[in-house]
Amino acid sequence: MDFCSHDTLLARLHMEALLPVIRFFIEETPEGKAVTESWQDWHWEMRWHVMGIGKTTLLFDRATVGVACQPRRLHLLFLSPFQLNSIFLKKGFSLPLPLSGFSLLFSHLPRFQSLADQFEKIMRGNRHENAPLRCLLAIKTAILSAAVLAECEQESHDLISGCTPGLALFKLGQTNLGWIRWDGRHATGGLDTLPEPPTVTVSFTSTALLQAALDGQLDQLAAVGLCDIQVCGLAPLADVFGLIMDRANKYLQP
Amino acid sequence: MNKPPLQPSFPKASMALFERAAKVVPGGIYGHASPALTVPGAFPYYAVRAEGCRYWDADGVEYLDFMCGYGPIILGHNHAGVEDAAAHQRRLGDCFNHPAPVMVELAEYMVSLVDFADWAVFGKNGSDMTTWAVQVAREFTGRKKILKASGAYHGKDAWCSPGHGGLIEEDRRHIHNFRWNDLDALESWFKTHGEQAAAVILTPYHHPAFGDSEMPSQEFWPTVRRLCDKHGALLILDDVRAGFRLHGGGSHRFFGFEPDISCYCKAIANGYPISAALGRKEFKAAASRVFLTGSYWNGAVAMSAALACLQTLEKEKAIEKMAAAGEMLRDGLLALASKFNSPLVISGPPSMPSVRLAHDDNFERTQEFCAIAAREGLFFHPHHNWFLSVAHDGAAITESLRRAERAFVSFKSTVS
Structure with a gap:
């Protein structure tokens, strides 16, 4: 199996883990909604297209029923993973090619950047501020990152390749946080509808516990024994996904 | 929340x-005793005493024990003959500057039991022996590579631990895996790595956690033996879990093949801490060059217990008794499963059955059933093979099945 270069892996993490969590941030959290409230144009989409990797689309849409027009589209082509990563890492100058929506480039791209800045501020800010939100965003990023890593990174692939195929669902109380699926060859992840019933479900009983797990400060065996974390089903699969989730920090520093 | x-x-x-x-x-x-590997909140965590095939947890709740300390208890908890032998040695002393005479006696007895063996060494745990046997194979062959079956458990050492923490890439650089019973994969591995192969280490049949047990195909052991011989690799039998539960001369006799070194532990001393490796004379010189010791490895009490235990197993026809009890349990559980329309899959030998509900590949419903069974005082493990002992007599199995029936009734009502 061919594994990704560091740049490609990082770009896929940005595209397939970070961008969907940013989408969740603006759609589902008051903090994210607050960032976008001042926007005038609320019916547009941003398509990120990296040569050799693929596309991810972010739709910004608060249109009410009856608005039938197509959203305006800013379609950005990045010639290399490195170019995309430069935008996220804010290293050097990187201007993607606008395949469509050129007129939006200088108005809407900065909007996204301010949104990303706010996201980053929450993720990197004082750990006592916005702790529940940061925890939620971090676990979702880790879940989606694990799917990318299992696909693209040798160490992660080696870990998952010995596992029985199945889907691991992660929950906080009764709320689904996201899922990862391993079919024996490929890994996929998502934050919304499960494509099949879970093979294993891992439920955290509190945000504090989840945060401790994300920080690597949790005695997980003890937490399971105390029923603070409930694992139901094929536990080894969740265990391995947990290990892979930990590896995301190597690439995406919280 | x-x-x-x-x-x-x-x-x-x-x-x-x-x-x-x-x-x-x-x-x-x-x-392995972590609650995380059972059903936390539904299983007992601490035991305070045990007798025969029963034990009592910290709350005084009695359980019929179908794990037997995860294997070591083969004659039943607190067996009088073994306890007497251990007590006698304890009065004389346990941890000396030297081995006690019982070490020689035990080595001679084990060598007489195990047909291919010419020598024996002792440790405390299964891992001590499997790791040492791998070293002996490397010492003898001057090669590095070890082949094992995917998902097989050979201990907690870095080359084979099922855990991931604290390992480095180099720990397993020369450890290879193939799927149990996949003889094409085995042939192919030898074709590629035969000249570097130090050993193949295998359990007598495949008994992975979170999986059904799998018996060897008819061609399996002859092929493994032939390939090892052809390529000059040792065949190490990890008989730690099954040893002396399937055959009084070691599990290789049950399956009809001869290993070069075999490792034993669980059943040999009815719960006292001791493990053993036995081997052919060709490997004795190499074995003598691989350092082997531990602070308590010459412990005379465990050796006395082992001698008494192995002699009792032979005298009491333990293998036949455990197999009969296992068959009675298996047949009874299958009948109950059929009655309650909750089919079971039971794999492995009757005295070490792996049991799960059918159509339950992720073990979730099996976990629910075993949690309910625990309430009825049955220690049924949801994703590890069970163990029977000589103390599981007909009355104990009948009582277990009665409790299991109540568990099925509750389970059925939960499901519906």
Whole structure:
């Protein structure tokens, strides 16, 4: 199996883990909604297209029923993973090619950047501020990152390749946080509808516990024994996904 | 968000102890006994005493024990003959500057039991022996590569641990895996790595956790033996779990093949800490060059217990008794499963059955059933093979099946 270069892996993490969590941030959290409230144009989409990797689309849409027009589209082509990563890492100058929506480039791209800045501020800010939100965003990023890593990174692939195929669902109380699926060859992840019933479900009983797990400060065996974390089903699969989730920090520093 | 309420019958003293343990012991309880590997909140965590095929947890709740300490208890807990032998040696002394005479006696006895063996060494745990046997194979062949079956458990050492923490890439650089019973993969591996192969290490049949047990195909052992011989690799039998449960001369006799070195532990001393490796004379010189020791490895009490245990197994026809009890349990459980329309899959030998509900590949419903069975005083493991002992007589199995029937009734009502 061919594994990704560091740049490609990082770009896929940005595209397939970070961008969907940013989408969740603006759609589902008051903090994210607050960032976008001042926007005038609320019916547009941003398509990120990296040569050799693929596309991810972010739709910004608060249109009410009856608005039938197509959203305006800013379609950005990045010639290399490195170019995309430069935008996220804010290293050097990187201007993607606008395949469509050129007129939006200088108005809407900065909007996204301010949104990303706010996201980053929450993720990197004082750990006592916005702790529940940061925890939620971090676990979702880790879940989606694990799917990318299992696909693209040798160490992660080696870990998952010995596992029985199945889907691991992660929950906080009764709320689904996201899922990862391993079919024996490929890994996929998502934050919304499960494509099949879970093979294993891992439920955290509190945000504090989840945060401790994300920080690597949790005695997980003890937490399971105390029923603070409930694992139901094929536990080894969740265990391995947990290990892979930990590896995301190597690439995406919280 | 709160924790879900514990089951009404959950042993509260177990949890109280565990809450204390979680503060001072990593994991609270670590390793195979970790509650995380059973059904936390539904299974007991701490045991205080045991007798025969029963034990009592920290709350005084009695369980019919179908794990037998995860294998070591083969004659039943607190067996008088073994306890007497151990007590006698304890009065004389246990940890000396030298081995006690019983070491020689035990080595001679084990060598007489195991047909291919010319020598024996002793340790404390299965891992001690499997790791040492791998070293002996490397010493003898001057080669590095080891082949094992995927998902097989050979101990907690870095080359084979099922865990991931604290390992480095180099630990397993020369450890290779193939799928049990996949003879094409085995042939192919030898074709590629035969000249570097130090050993193949295998359990007598495949008994992975979170999986059904799988018996060797008819061609399996002859092919493994032939390939090892052809390529000059040793065949190490990890008989730690099954040893002396299937055949009084070691599990290779049950399956009809001869290993070069075999490792034993669980059943040999009815719960006293001792393990053993036995081998052919060709490997004795190499074995003598691989350093082997531990502070308590010459412990005379465990050796006395082992000698008494092995002699009792032979005298009491233990293998036949355990197989008969296992068959009775298996047939009874299958009949109940059929009656309650909750089909079971039972794999492996009757005295070490792996049991799960059918159509339950992720073990979730099996976990539910075993949690309910625990309430009925049955220690049925949801994803590890069970163990029977000589103490599981007909009356104990009948009682177990009666309790299991109640568990099926509750399970059925839960499902419906």
